[in-house]
Amino acid sequence: DAKTTQPTSMDCAEGRAANLPCNHSTISGNEYVYWYRQIHSQGPQYIIHGLKNNETNEMASLIITEDRKSSTLILPHATLRDTAVYYCIVRTNTGNQFYFGTGTSLTVIP
Amino acid sequence: KAGVTQTPRYLIKTRGQQVTLSCSPISGHRSVSWYQQTPGQGLQFLFEYFSETQRNKGNFPGRFSGRQFSNSRSEMNVSTLELGDSALYLCASSPTTGMNYGYTFGSGTRLTVV
Numbered sequence: 392d393a394k395t396t397q398p399t400s401m402d403c404a405e406g407r408a409a410n411l412p413c414n415h416s417t418i419s420g421n422e423y424v425y426w427y428r429q430i431h432s433q434g435p436q437y438i439i440h441g442l443k444n445n446e447t448n449e450m451a452s453l454i455i456t457e458d459r460k461s462s463t464l465i466l467p468h469a470t471l472r473d474t475a476v477y478y479c480i481v482r483t484n485t486g487n488q489f490y491f492g493t494g495t496s497l498t499v500i501p
Numbered sequence: 502k503a504g505v506t507q508t509p510r511y512l513i514k515t516r517g518q519q520v521t522l523s524c525s526p527i528s529g530h531r532s533v534s535w536y537q538q539t540p541g542q543g544l545q546f547l548f549e550y551f552s553e554t555q556r557n558k559g560n561f562p563g564r565f566s567g568r569q570f571s572n573s574r575s576e577m578n579v580s581t582l583e584l585g586d587s588a589l590y591l592c593a594s595s596p597t598t599g600m601n602y603g604y605t606f607g608s609g610t611r612l613t614v615v
Binding site: 421422423425427432433434435436437440442478482488489490491492493 | 544549589600601603608
């Protein structure tokens with residue numbers, strides 16, 4: 392079962408930052424937070440992951456709270472091509488698989 | 502470098518038949534996982550292979566099976582197809598099985614059972 396809770400949908404104006412929240416209050420100390428996105432009918436695309444510290448790459452930033460019970464994915468300048476379903480995943484240390492949950496459907500509005 | 506390649510992209514089968522899907526991971530990747538995606542159930546884990554060994558299996562019936570070859574390529578097989586097996590089947594590869602490694606997904610095989 393997914394260990395995360397995300398809003399079902401969000402809108403963001405093109406060019407603005409998109410901040411996607413995720414709650415994972417039962418996360419264990421050595422479990423990673425991963426973010427993937429899926430554009431309709433394509434395979435999920437890896438965005439970023441982290442354990443404790445904030446992370447940044449060319450696509451996004453990941454902010455993890457100090458207690459690790461929640462995180463926020465930040466797309467700094469959203470474009471129309473960022474419209475997708477975004478999945479926040481806690482990768483458990485049992486089984487190694489990803490539990491995707493239902494994700495957040497982000498719509499970037501012109 | 503080339504991504505994860507899944508073949509075929511689309512497939513139509515009849516109830517009761519069996520089907521084999523293929524996945525070629527990124528060169529050098531030794532871990533391959535399979536997922537099923539349906540509108541009702543979302544993305545669900547099928548199984549994971551590493552070095553030709555199944556490391557983990559999801560909650561699917563025995564009709565779903567897979568294997569991995571020495572070159573890390575993987576196949577999954579579904580026998581006695583049911584209408585409910587219609588789905589997008591996704592393969593993902595990773596260099597290894599560590600939790601600090603992300604998986605790269607292929608574009609999937611869309612299976613329709615009629």
